[in-house]
Amino acid sequence: MPNSPLNQAALNQLFLEARTFNAWQDIAIPDELLHRLYDTFRMGPTAANSCPARIVFVKSKAAKEKLAPALSEGNRAKTMAAPVTAIIGYDLHFYDQLDKLFPNAPGARSWFDYDAQVAFTNAFRGGTLQGAYLIIAARALGLDCGPMGGFDNAKVDELFFAGTQVKSNFLCNLGYGDVKGNYPRNHRLAFDEACSIA
Ligand SMILES: Cc1cc2nc3c(=O)[nH]c(=O)nc-3n(C[C@H](O)[C@H](O)[C@H](O)COP(=O)(O)O)c2cc1C
Numbered sequence: 001m002p003n004s005p006l007n008q009a010a011l012n013q014l015f016l017e018a019r020t021f022n023a024w025q026d027i028a029i030p031d032e033l034l035h036r037l038y039d040t041f042r043m044g045p046t047a048a049n050s051c052p053a054r055i056v057f058v059k060s061k062a063a064k065e066k067l068a069p070a071l072s073e074g075n076r077a078k079t080m081a082a083p084v085t086a087i088i089g090y091d092l093h094f095y096d097q098l099d100k101l102f103p104n105a106p107g108a109r110s111w112f113d114y115d116a117q118v119a120f121t122n123a124f125r126g127g128t129l130q131g132a133y134l135i136i137a138a139r140a141l142g143l144d145c146g147p148m149g150g151f152d153n154a155k156v157d158e159l160f161f162a163g164t165q166v167k168s169n170f171l172c173n174l175g176y177g178d179v180k181g182n183y184p185r186n187h188r189l190a191f192d193e194a195c196s197i198a
Helices: 009-016 033-042 061-070 073-081 093-101 118-138 153-159
Strands: 054-056 084-093 145-150 165-174
Touching: 009 061, 009 118, 033 118, 054 061, 054 118, 061 073, 061 084, 061 153, 073 145, 073 165, 084 118, 093 118, 118 145, 118 165, 153 165
Parallel strands: none
Antiparallel strands: 054 084, 084 165, 145 165
């Protein structure tokens, strides 16, 4: 039997009525919910099950203050106010984990580790996909999201990923949103503007 489509309320929560949030209610996110979020979104697919995303959940006041100087002016106040800010990074040496993650193809690391550009392409593509899975999983768990690209990547890498091969991709504020901070909803492209059926 094929799966049934999700009901309308679920589709609304994940996509059709979900918004990008800029203001946050004063409700904390327990660490257990961050674990549940990871345990949910990590099941989304990546090439050779390479799972290149690496996440720092910035939650403590000290960690938030460390992040603050790397943020663009327009993103700073709302990020400081968010209960948690996820730094979604990708590990350029993700292939070190492949023996464990993809045992059905021994030597799969050789598909990636021979060329830094090939490794980057897979790390960035898979890490970005996993960032998107994180957003949808967060919404499925009742959280709201505020993704952001407006920050100094090099500074975040220095502050949070020094001594590693992990690079930052984007940030995502997490919490229970306050609709008072929302911008008006913008149009999306129509099917014929973005898609064709070949
Ligand atoms: C990768 C990414 C980067 C973004 N960067 C920023 C940002 O730096 N600052 C900001 O205020 N909004 C940022 N946004 C928010 C988008 O403008 C917003 O998600 C989009 O307009 C859709 O809004 P809606 O979900 O409310 O319809 C970003 C969104 C994504 C997914």
